[in-house]
Structure formats: structure tokens, C-alpha cells
Amino acid sequence: GENVGLHLPTLSVQEGDNSIINCAYSNSASDYFIWYKQESGKGPQFIIDIRSNMDKRQGQRVTVLLNKTVKHLSLQIAATQPGDSAVYFCAPQRYRDDKIIFGKGTRLHILP
């Protein structure tokens, strides 16, 4: 039957190119922002976070940019590889928060 479900934004990127996954948020009181990656058949996995007093944070092949003025952050993946194929979630957090509210995420599709 037809697979009806959440309409995930999908980003298709050529292998080797850079990927930019965008995320908008509404709570300006957030203390930090986290990114999770969920590969097919697996649970979500923490990638990187960024504190609200930072504009940029770099990890291994990933860079997070935060623009508090427009309440936007992005996850940049350099030299995208097939293993980067996954759904990516961003979530604003307060230090007192226990819960993570996962939105619908963005699917990253790698083209060969």
C-alpha cells in the first residue's frame, strides 16, 4: 500500500560535495542546540551541540553555525560520504531540560 507519513524535507547531495542542513527555531531563551543523526534501522546518535553564546562550532567534518538574530542554525558536513545518509534532527535546549523534542528532521540522501 501507499506509504503515507511525515513529509520529511529531503536534501540530495552528490558524494564528495558539502551538505548544509538548515534548522529554524522559535525559543530565543534556548541555552544550547543539539544535533542528532539517525541512520536507517538505528537509534538517533548525538553529533554535536553549540551553546547559545557561540556563533560557530566545528567538529570532525561537521560545522554548526548559529544565527540568533534570525533564529536559525545549520549543520554543514564537509565532503559528504555515503555513511552520512541519515535523518538529521536539531533541537533547542535549556540547561534545565530533561526532554528532547525531536522535530520531523531532514533526510540527507547521498547521490553516487
Next chain:
Amino acid sequence: DAGVIQSPRHEVTEMGQEVTLRCKPISGHNSLFWYRQTMMRGLELLIYFNNNVPIDDSGMPEDRFSAKMPNASFSTLKIQPSEPRDSAVYFCASRSRLTGTNNEQFFGPGTRLTVL
């Protein structure tokens, strides 16, 4: 560390049967979370525990669902009676809850439940 352990990995049952999902958090973690993931609703938090105490069960769909955490190393999520609409992947996650640290939760591999 083996990470978060969930069992069974797959469960197929018939409508009306009782289903029990199990989770062993990472040793030393004091917060435990149960999530459900479906195509229709995405990843939803059902309930979470801090220091074995249920803190927020507002995500539990209805009285057919119950969760327990009798000790720091074990939790169960029970569905009784199960219904076809309960079919989903159920994830357990754990976290070391320290003030001022980020909210990194470690997820298990999930249990794929199919209710016929």
C-alpha cells in the same frame, strides 16, 4: 560499555496480547527515556525517569501503556492489551544527568513491534 541494551529486537504479536519491552541503560546513567517512532508521527517521547522515578508520562498514549523502573539498571515498557496501531519502533535512551551539561542521550537499537 555495551551501550543501551534493548530486548527483544523484534516482536510480532497478535492483537490483545500483552507485550513487554525491556531496556538496560548504560551503567552510571541516571535518566532513562522511552520513545516511540512511527512513519506518521515521527519520534515521540512516551515517558522518562530520573533516578528510577517517573518524571513525565504525558506522552504515554493511554492506560494500556505502562512503564516501570524497579532499579537503576532495568526498565520495562508494557502494552496490555496490544493493538495494531501500537506497531512501531520503540527506543530506550539513557543519559547521565548532571547540572550544566548538555542533554546527550544514548539510544538503544530499538525494538520493532508488529501487532497483527
